[in-house]
Amino acid sequence: MALRLPRRAGRRTNLGLLTLLVLAGATGLLAYAVGTPGPARVVVAVHGAAGLGLLLLVPWKTVVVRRAWRLPRSVRAPGTAVFLAVLVVLTVVSGVMHAVGATGPWAGVTALQVHVGAAICTLVVLGTHVWGRRQRFRTTDLQRRALLQTGALGLGAAALWGGLEGVLRLTGAPGARRRATGSAERGSGDPEAMPVTQWFTDELPADPPRGVTVVAGGRSVVVPVADLDRGDRVRAVLDCTGGWYAEQEWSGVRLDRLLAGLDLPDGGSVDVVSATGYTRRLPLADAAHLLLATSAAGTALSAGHGAPVRLVAPGRRGFWWVKWVVRLEVVDAPWWVQSPFPLQ
Template sequence: MTRSRFELPPRLVDWSILVTVGFVAATGLLTLISGRPSDAVVFALHGVGGLALVLLLFWKLRRVRPRVTVRRAWDRHTPVSILLALLAVGALATGAVWSFGVTPRLGPWPLLFVHMVLGALVVPVLLVHLRSRFRLPSTHDFEGRRTALSSLAVVGFGALTWRLQRTANRLLDTGGEDHRFTGSTEDGSDAGNAFPVTSWVADDPDPIEADAWTLRIGGETRRELELTDSDLDPENGHRATLDCTSGWYSTHDWRGVRVGDLLDAVEPGTEAEWVSFRSVTGYRWSLPVEEAREALLATHVDGERLDHGHGYPLRLVAPGRRGFQWVKWVEAVDVTRRRDLGEWLAIFVSGFDR
């Protein structure tokens, strides 16, 4: 098949797909922990990379079409190749549909969640695919001005298409312009507890009885402190946006106890650098000490006492962090010298033993 003027050599197409998938996967992971407006560039790069992948996949699928459509040309690796193509196309299509403001649910799952799952599955299937299709590009593949122009065309296609998509959203009023920079859509702002209840993996404890609950603050501190529900004085407030990785955001007036006041009461040691917030389920997340001081342990949302689904009796409010980092049902605050890396495992296994 004759190559188009700007098309990369076959082996460079394959390697460009590998590099681009790695880039899109990496930026996709970063989007999960990026919640500040200054992080918007991460989401833009993720979108540009995904759209550049569209052009690369077009070249790839056009080249291999005869090997797939002719059954006698199949080998034992062809089913994996087809599965990979379906996953990649599915991930790109769901991402594109969501970016245009179309937000359907597929069964119990929002479309953005389906996009993330399909994207995550591409990586291991691609690695299996490479075991049988691995070919290093030759020096000849990199020669000539045409290869350089083709590489620029891939990047330019991604960037230009991303810009045109955003312009189309604005001109056609598709709803995509209403998305936050993270891609999330507004749901339940300023409505008290009437915003979505979501739990990470298996985090779903029984309702907590206030009389049986205490909050412990300690670790690398001069003293420890234990508070009951009646000891909490919700005199501080934050207006902050909870942005969930499942595709929605909600802005509220939160009221509760300033973490900085709790730290002052226990006096962290001079080497303390992190503060870990632990849920009754074992779920936990850490913030740097200085950031933690500005966070809030909330008891109320828009004047209402938090209900169980939203973390009663106490949940972390961490402005600029994504929703899964706003720990619910907090029962302990631990000051540490080093970050608790085990929290990355805890967020996936917490709740399964309850």
């Protein structure tokens, strides 16, 4: 018996695919920024459901594709459509591989790197593919039938994501042990086992810093590295956007102790600057929870992990944990007056 495909497919199918792709892209970007477990779990769940929800529209999209192949070649633009389809498949497959624990690397490339790279290319090609097409949202899309279809798609996508997570936990697959952000554990309690990674715009400095310059209220004080280990300790999770996390006990000095006695503005921030020029701005209100660490798990930091001193910022993703810190500068400006992600 031949498989019967749905007959009614067209504008709403394409709009549904477009919505899911944009939602997956937006939540994927947001997942890089959110480090606290609760919000991260919600963002990652929506991201995964949006990606898997694309599979639900494949039967309808097949009808659209078959219909398009009857059009003149100049109208249907097969090259762009096929390239976009390949990129979407690669994005979904690599994302599922990372989720189930098949993270790699293979030939130096991880599943997450393939996922992110393919996703970026997908969104670029998607913009080219939809440009000039007149399949837009209409007021009729708010009618009861259309809203019920949208709700069914959302529930189906959530069920797919929930089913995958359930299977991982029932089978005890490596992916079941992912953190809320989707990161896999690497080197907890063993700093030497942590991967050596940094933000793609940053690099290992040629000369390690010998001290940290603290600037506040017109004063400038240089604190030698030897004076930065004051016995303050915090157990925190370094959750890297590269897809891994590690929990360590970090030791050094809290920022509020280092800034004690200085003229600090109300509502101000502190710029944490690396020897490479890499900078992140954090609120002074968080100073009691931030640490300049010189060691992890009782072992001095290695050069790749930020020696001699790095910032520990609990609840924030890895790109906030500035390595090779050379300068702390208190500024009378909100912490959010900066790019969401490092540009330098």
